[in-house]
Amino acid sequence: MSTATPMKKPDWIKVRLPSDPVFWSTKGLVSDLRLHTVCEEAQCPNRWECWSQGTATFMIAGDRCTRACGFCAVKTAKPFALEDDEPERVAEATRRMKLGHVVITAVARDDVADGGAEHFARTIEAVRAGNPGIVIEILVPDFNGKDEAIQTVMEARPHIFNHNLETVERLTPLVRSRAQYQRSLEVLSKAKAMACGRVATKSGIMLGLGEEEEEIFKAMDDLRKHEVTVLTLGQYLRPSLKHLPVVDYIHPDVFARYKTVAEEKGFRHVASGPLVRSSYHAADFRPELDLGD
Numbered sequence: 001m002s003t004a005t006p007m008k009k010p011d012w013i014k015v016r017l018p019s020d021p022v023f024w025s026t027k028g029l030v031s032d033l034r035l036h037t038v039c040e041e042a043q044c045p046n047r048w049e050c051w052s053q054g055t056a057t058f059m060i061a062g063d064r065c066t067r068a069c070g071f072c073a074v075k076t077a078k079p080f081a082l083e084d085d086e087p088e089r090v091a092e093a094t095r096r097m098k099l100g101h102v103v104i105t106a107v108a109r110d111d112v113a114d115g116g117a118e119h120f121a122r123t124i125e126a127v128r129a130g131n132p133g134i135v136i137e138i139l140v141p142d143f144n145g146k147d148e149a150i151q152t153v154m155e156a157r158p159h160i161f162n163h164n165l166e167t168v169e170r171l172t173p174l175v176r177s178r179a180q181y182q183r184s185l186e187v188l189s190k191a192k193a194m195a196c197g198r199v200a201t202k203s204g205i206m207l208g209l210g211e212e213e214e215e216i217f218k219a220m221d222d223l224r225k226h227e228v229t230v231l232t233l234g235q236y237l238r239p240s241l242k243h244l245p246v247v248d249y250i251h252p253d254v255f256a257r258y259k260t261v262a263e264e265k266g267f268r269h270v271a272s273g274p275l276v277r278s279s280y281h282a283a284d285f286r287p288e289l290d291l292g293d
């Protein structure tokens with residue numbers, strides 16, 4: 001992996017510093033309930049903004065991932081056992097934060113037979129029971145494409161099922177070495193089919209890893225062929241010199257053009273911009289619009 005001097009960040013990659021008391025109360029609550037967030041673990045550049053607005057994305061099943069993707073700041077290590085009371089703690093945090101829309105993700109747990117699917121399902125059920133009317137969005141690993149694991153999660157009835165392609169087909173082996181582009185597409189279409197269409201499916205792609213424009217458009221087409229209707233496009237930022245280098249910083253105007261292209265391809269909701277992440281302003285998308293309720 002390259003350790004060359006990092007490219008200078010352009011002016012449009014601006015990260016705010018914490019100043020709002022809500023930021024600190026969000027931080028305190030996450031810590032009191034012994035929860036992990038992808039906001040912190042993945043060094044998300046928006047955490048000051050999101051946490052100051054009283055929202056966060058919970059990361060369940062521990063803070064140790066069994067994979068070692070070249071872009072991701074979450075640590076790779078042998079995970080600890082799943083914690084039985086974690087679903088209730090996520091539900092309690094959601095209740096205390098008064099969230100109307102919660103995003104829950106997890107590390108990849110290739111060390112357990114179902115990839116952590118049952119733990120995901122229990123968390124969805126606990127959050128729904130403790131927070132009536134809430135919109136539940138999950139951002140899942142690929143569960144190695146196992147139907148039973150996807151079925152387990154879908155039986156808990158999330159409103160939005162998100163699984164990120166992360167990058168274009170050609171770069172997938174470099175960026176997500178244990179994942180497969182086609183398998184990820186199939187995970188998305190299987191989830192939709194298992195819910196008989198009663199779920200919104202969502203995916204995201206990071207830009208700036210060396211992908212060509214035609215490859216981005218092909219990934220959009222592939223997602224649409226697999227019935228995905230919500231798309232996020234954001235700039236890849238290198239967490240450390242051990243991670244993949246940034247090849248390009250994509251100008252905000254280009255992100256705006258990609259949003260138009262994606263909408264023309266039939267995506268119902270597109271978030272596209274340098275600091276967009278899977279869960280950034282997630283509540284702006286109302287799945288009932290997608291599901292026709």
Ligand code: SF4
Nearest residue numbers: 039044047050279280
């Ligand atoms: S964009 Fe998502 S991961 Fe980043 S701080 Fe906001 S909620 Fe957390």
